[in-house]
Amino acid sequence: MTLVDLVIRSMRKNLKHYYLYFFALIFGVTLFFIFSTLQHDSAVVEQTDLSAKMASGFQAATVLLFGILLIFVTYANDLFLKRRSREIGLYQLVGLTKGAVSRLLIIENILLGAGAFIVGIGAGMLVSRLFLLLLMKLVGYEGFVNLSFSGAAFLQTAVVFAVLIVITSFRMFWKIRRSQLIDLFNDDKKDEHPKQPKPILSALLGILGIAMIGIGYWFANSEYMMTAFLFFNMLLVLMLVIVGTYIAFRVTIGWLMTLVRKQQNGHIGLAGALSLAPLMHRMKANAKSLTVITTLSAMTLAMAGFAYSMYYSTEQETRVRVPHDFLIDEVGEGNEGTSAEIAAQFAEDLDSAGIGYTQQPITYLELTGAFSGENLPDLLNWEGNTVELLVFDTRELKAAGLDIEEPETGEATIHNNGISWLLTKEVFPVGASVAVDGRTEKLNVTSIGTQEVASGYAGVYTQLTLNGETFDRIKEAAPAESHRPLVAFNLDDKGDLAEASAIFKNYREEMTLDFYSTYKESLSYNGIMIFITGFLGLAFLVSTGSILYFKQMSEAEQEKRSYTTLRQLGFKTGEIMKGIRRKQAFVFGIPLLMGLVHSVFAIKSVSFLFTSTDITMPVTIAMIAYALVYLAFAILTIGYYRKTIQAAL
Amino acid sequence: MVTNTNQPHGRTVLQAHQISKSFGSKLNSTEVLKGINLQVREGEFVGIMGPSGAGKTTLLNVLATIDRPTSGTITIDGQETSKMKDAQLSTFRRDKLGFIFQDYNLLDTLTVKENILLPASLGGLSKKAAEEQFNDIAGILGIKEHGHKYPHEISGGQKQRTSAARALVNHPSMVFADEPTGALDSKSASALLGTLEDVNKSRGVTIMMVTHDAVASSYCSRVIFLKDGAMYSELYRGDKARQAFFQDILNMQAVLGGDRVDAR
Numbered sequence: 001m002t003l004v005d006l007v008i009r010s011m012r013k014n015l016k017h018y019y020l021y022f023f024a025l026i027f028g029v030t031l032f033f034i035f036s037t038l039q040h041d042s043a044v045v046e047q048t049d050l051s052a053k054m055a056s057g058f059q060a061a062t063v064l065l066f067g068i069l070l071i072f073v074t075y076a077n078d079l080f081l082k083r084r085s086r087e088i089g090l091y092q093l094v095g096l097t098k099g100a101v102s103r104l105l106i107i108e109n110i111l112l113g114a115g116a117f118i119v120g121i122g123a124g125m126l127v128s129r130l131f132l133l134l135l136m137k138l139v140g141y142e143g144f145v146n147l148s149f150s151g152a153a154f155l156q157t158a159v160v161f162a163v164l165i166v167i168t169s170f171r172m173f174w175k176i177r178r179s180q181l182i183d184l185f186n187d188d189k190k191d192e193h194p195k196q197p198k199p200i201l202s203a204l205l206g207i208l209g210i211a212m213i214g215i216g217y218w219f220a221n222s223e224y225m226m227t228a229f230l231f232f233n234m235l236l237v238l239m240l241v242i243v244g245t246y247i248a249f250r251v252t253i254g255w256l257m258t259l260v261r262k263q264q265n266g267h268i269g270l271a272g273a274l275s276l277a278p279l280m281h282r283m284k285a286n287a288k289s290l291t292v293i294t295t296l297s298a299m300t301l302a303m304a305g306f307a308y309s310m311y312y313s314t315e316q317e318t319r320v321r322v323p324h325d326f327l328i329d330e331v332g333e334g335n336e337g338t339s340a341e342i343a344a345q346f347a348e349d350l351d352s353a354g355i356g357y358t359q360q361p362i363t364y365l366e367l368t369g370a371f372s373g374e375n376l377p378d379l380l381n382w383e384g385n386t387v388e389l390l391v392f393d394t395r396e397l398k399a400a401g402l403d404i405e406e407p408e409t410g411e412a413t414i415h416n417n418g419i420s421w422l423l424t425k426e427v428f429p430v431g432a433s434v435a436v437d438g439r440t441e442k443l444n445v446t447s448i449g450t451q452e453v454a455s456g457y458a459g460v461y462t463q464l465t466l467n468g469e470t471f472d473r474i475k476e477a478a479p480a481e482s483h484r485p486l487v488a489f490n491l492d493d494k495g496d497l498a499e500a501s502a503i504f505k506n507y508r509e510e511m512t513l514d515f516y517s518t519y520k521e522s523l524s525y526n527g528i529m530i531f532i533t534g535f536l537g538l539a540f541l542v543s544t545g546s547i548l549y550f551k552q553m554s555e556a557e558q559e560k561r562s563y564t565t566l567r568q569l570g571f572k573t574g575e576i577m578k579g580i581r582r583k584q585a586f587v588f589g590i591p592l593l594m595g596l597v598h599s600v601f602a603i604k605s606v607s608f609l610f611t612s613t614d615i616t617m618p619v620t621i622a623m624i625a626y627a628l629v630y631l632a633f634a635i636l637t638i639g640y641y642r643k644t645i646q647a648a649l
Numbered sequence: 650m651v652t653n654t655n656q657p658h659g660r661t662v663l664q665a666h667q668i669s670k671s672f673g674s675k676l677n678s679t680e681v682l683k684g685i686n687l688q689v690r691e692g693e694f695v696g697i698m699g700p701s702g703a704g705k706t707t708l709l710n711v712l713a714t715i716d717r718p719t720s721g722t723i724t725i726d727g728q729e730t731s732k733m734k735d736a737q738l739s740t741f742r743r744d745k746l747g748f749i750f751q752d753y754n755l756l757d758t759l760t761v762k763e764n765i766l767l768p769a770s771l772g773g774l775s776k777k778a779a780e781e782q783f784n785d786i787a788g789i790l791g792i793k794e795h796g797h798k799y800p801h802e803i804s805g806g807q808k809q810r811t812s813a814a815r816a817l818v819n820h821p822s823m824v825f826a827d828e829p830t831g832a833l834d835s836k837s838a839s840a841l842l843g844t845l846e847d848v849n850k851s852r853g854v855t856i857m858m859v860t861h862d863a864v865a866s867s868y869c870s871r872v873i874f875l876k877d878g879a880m881y882s883e884l885y886r887g888d889k890a891r892q893a894f895f896q897d898i899l900n901m902q903a904v905l906g907g908d909r910v911d912a913r
Contacts, residue, residue, distance in 0.1 A: 268763045281758040566756075571739065
C-alpha cells in the first residue's frame with residue numbers, strides 16, 4: 001500500500017468529520033472569489049463608480065476576510081489533528097517515520113484544499129451574478145451589468161488559498177515533529193479534571209469579571225468618554241470589556257455553576273449531569289476560544305448593525321443635512337444672476353416639465369459672534385473665540401415646510417448637525433454675542449434643533465434661528481452685504497425628484513443643494529458598506545459557528561462512553577437529549593448572548609450619529625439574523641449528538 | 650451435567666428459556682449462545698464462568714436486556730423482556746436492574762454522590778428519600794465520606810464501590826456485574842466481593858456476575874460454567890466454606906478447559 005492509498009483510505013474514513021470543514025472551506029473560497037471578482041471586474045468598477053468610492057473598502061474587506069479564513073482554517077486544522085492523534089500515533093507505532101506521517105497529512109490537506117478550491121470557484125462563478133445583482137440593488141443602481149470571468153480574481157483567490165494551505169501544512173509538519181508518541185495516545189484523554197475551586201477567590205474574581213464589563217459599558221456611554229482622550233478611552237473600554245469577558249468565561253460562569261451545583265447537594269439529575277457538569281468541566285479550557293468568539297461576534301454584530309442602520313436611515317439622515325428638495329443660493333459658478341433670477345428660470349423649467357412645486361425665498365444674515373456658557377464642552381473650543389454664524393428667520397423656514405420650533409423673543413435655537421451630539425441638554429442655556437454693525441446683540445440660546453435649516457451648510461456653519469420679531473430687529477441693524485437671499489424649492493410629488501434633479505443640474509452642480517443627488521450618493525455608499533459588512537459578517541458567522549460545531553463534535557465523541565453507560569443504566573435517548581439540548585443552549589447561547597449585549601452597548605455608544613432615526617428596528621433585525629444562523633448550527637450539533645447517542649448502545 | 654443439591658427455594662426472579670444468539674450475516678453467522686436454559690431465584694448470587702469465547706459476556710448482556718437474543722424468551726420479575734420495545738426496556742432497566750462494569754463506567758464529570766444518585770433522578774423520588782437511600786447504600790459500601798469527590802480523586806476499589814452503590818441505589822430486582830474485579834488489585838477485589846456478598850445476604854439482592862477469576866466466583870452461591878455457548882455444568886456452594894467451594898471451582902475448571910483459564 002502506497003502513501004497515496006493510505007491518504008485516500010483515511011480521507012474516506014474521516015469524511016464524516018471533514019464534511020463541514022470542507023463546506024466551510026468552500027464557502028470561504030466562494031466568498032473570497034466573489035469579493036475579488038467584484039473589485040476586479042472593469043464593468044462593475046466603471047458602472048458603479050466603485051473605484052472612486054469604495055475600492056479601498058473592498059480591499060480592506062478582502063484582507064479581513066483573509067484574516068478570518070486564516071484563523072478559522074488553522075483552528076479547525078488543530079482540532080482535527082488533535083482528534084486524530086491516536087491514529088497518527090498508530091502510524092508511527094507500525095513503523096511510519098514522522099516524515100512519512102507528515103507527508104500523509106500534508107497530502108490530505110492539499111487534496112482537501114484543492115477540492116474546496118475547485119468547488120468554491122465553481123460555486124463562486126455561479127452565484128457571483130446573484131451577489132452582483134444584490135450589490136446593484138443595494139447601491140440603487142438600475143441597469144444591466146455584465147459580469148465576465150475575471151482572471152485576476154481567480155489568480156488572487158488561488159494565491160491566497162495556496163498561502164493558507166502552506167501555512168496549515170507547515171503547522172502540521174511542525175506539530176508532528178514535536179510530538180511524543182506517548183502524548184499522542186493520551187491526547188484525547190487529556191482534558192483536565194474538575195477541581196474544587198477556591199470559594200473566596202473565585203467569588204471575588206467572578207464578581208470582578210462582571211464588574212469590569214459593567215464599568216466598560218457605563219464608561220462608554222458616560223460623559224467622561226467624550227474628552228480629548230477619546231481614542232485612549234476607547235482602548236480602555238475595549239480592554240475592560242474583553243478582559244472582563246475572559247474572566248466571565250474563565251471564572252464567573254464556572255463559579256455560578258458551582259453555586260448551583262453545591263445547592264443541589266448531589267441531586268444533580270440527568271439533565272444537570274449532561275449539561276451543568278460537562279460545561280463546568282470544560283469551561284476553563286474553552287474560556288479563551290469563547291472570549292475570542294464573543295468579542296468578534298460583538299464586533300461583527302456592531303459593525304453589521306451599524307451598517308444596516310446607516311442604510312436603513314439614509315433617507316431621514318439625508319433630510320437632516322439637506323432639508324429642502326432644492327436650494328438656490330446666489331453664488332453660482334458660471335451662472336450669472338441672482339438667486340431670484342435663477343429660481344425664476346428653474347421654476348419655468350419645472351412648469352414646462354409639468355412638475356408641481358412650492359417655492360419660498362429665505363433670507364439669512366451672515367454674521368460673526370461668540371458663545372459663552374458654563375457647561376460648554378471643551379472639545380468645541382468656543383470659549384473666547386469668534387465663530388461664523390448664519391442667522392435665519394423661523395417664519396420663512398416654516399413657510400418652506402420645515403418643522404421647527406419658534407423661539408421666544410430674544411432667544412435663539414442653534415442648528416448644527418455636526419456638533420449636535422456634543423450639545424446635550426445640560427449645556428444650555430448658552431449666551432451668544434452677535435456682532436451687528438459694530439454693536440453686540442445678546443441672545444440667549446436655549447435649545448438645539450434636530451436638523452440643519454438650509455441645504456449645503458451641513459456641519460460646517462453654525463446656524464441660529466430666531467422668531468420674526470428678533471430677526472427683524474437684527475436684520476435692520478445688519479448691513480445690506482450681510483443679507484443673503486436663498487430660494488427653497490419643494491416638490492408636491494416626491495416621485496418627480498429624479499427628473500427635477502436632472503433639470504436642477506443645469507443651474508447648480510453642488511450636490512449638497514440637491515436632496516435627490518445627496519440621497520443617491522449616500523445610498524450607494526451605505527449600500528456598499530452594508531454589502532461588505534454583511535458578507536464579512538456572514539463569513540465570520542459561518543466560521544465561528546463551525547468552530548463551535550467542531551468543538552461539540554469532539555466533545556460528543558469524548559463523551560460517547562458516558563452515553564453508553566447512561567443507555568445501559570436505562571436512560572432513553574429522548575431523556576438524554578433533554579440534557580444535551582440544555583447544554584447546547586449554553587454552549588451557543590452564552591457567546592451569542594454576551595456578543596449581543598456587547599454589541600448593543602457598542603451601538604448605543606455611537607447612536608448619537610443617528611440624529612433623527614430610531615435604529616432599534618435595523619439593529620434588531622441584524623441581531624435576529626445573527627441569532628438564527630447560530631440556531632442553525634446549534635440544531636446541527638444537536639443532530640450530531642442524537643446520532644452519537646443512538647449509536648452508543 | 651452435574652447438579653448439586655441444596656437449591657434455594659425463593660421466588661424465581663429470572664427465567665431464561667432456550668436462549669440463542671448469533672452474530673454476523675445469515676450466510677456467515679457465528680452462534681455464540683446455543684439454547685441456554687437458566688433459572689435464578691430471589692437472593693441468589695450467581696457466578697458465570699468459562700473459558701475465553703464461551704459466551705459469558707454475551708449471555709450477561711442478553712439477560713441484562715442490553716443485547717437481544719436471536720431466539721428464546723427471557724422473563725425477569727414476571728415480565729417477558731425479550732418481547733419489550735427499546736423504550737420499555739430502558740424504563741425496565743432503570744427500575745428493575747443494576748449494573749456494575751469492569752471499568753466502573755462512572756461519569757468523570759460527576760462527583761461520587763452525583764454518580765450514585767443518577768439512576769434515582771428520573772424515578773420521581775423525593776430529594777429526602779433519595780438522600781436517605783444514598784446514606785444507606787454509601788454507608789454499607791464505605792464511600793459516604795467520599796461523596797463530594799470526583800472519580801479521578803479516588804482509588805480503583807472506591808470507584809468500583811461507587812459503581813456498585815449506583816447499581817444498588819434503586820433497590821433493583823437484579824444486579825448484573827461484568828468482571829467487576831477485573832481492574833482491581835486483589836485486596837480491593839476481595840473487599841468489594843465481601844461487600845457484595847454482604848449486600849446479597851443482608852438485603853437479599855439477586856446478583857449475577859461474570860468472572861474468569863475462581864477466587865471471585867467462590868463468593869457466589871452458585872457458579873454456572875459455560876463452554877462453547879452452552880451450559881456445561883453448575884456448582885452450588887450450599888453450606889460449604891468459601892475455601893472448599895473455591896477448590897470445587899478449580900477442579901471444575903480443570904475438567905472444563907485443561908488447566909488453562911482464560912485471561913481475558
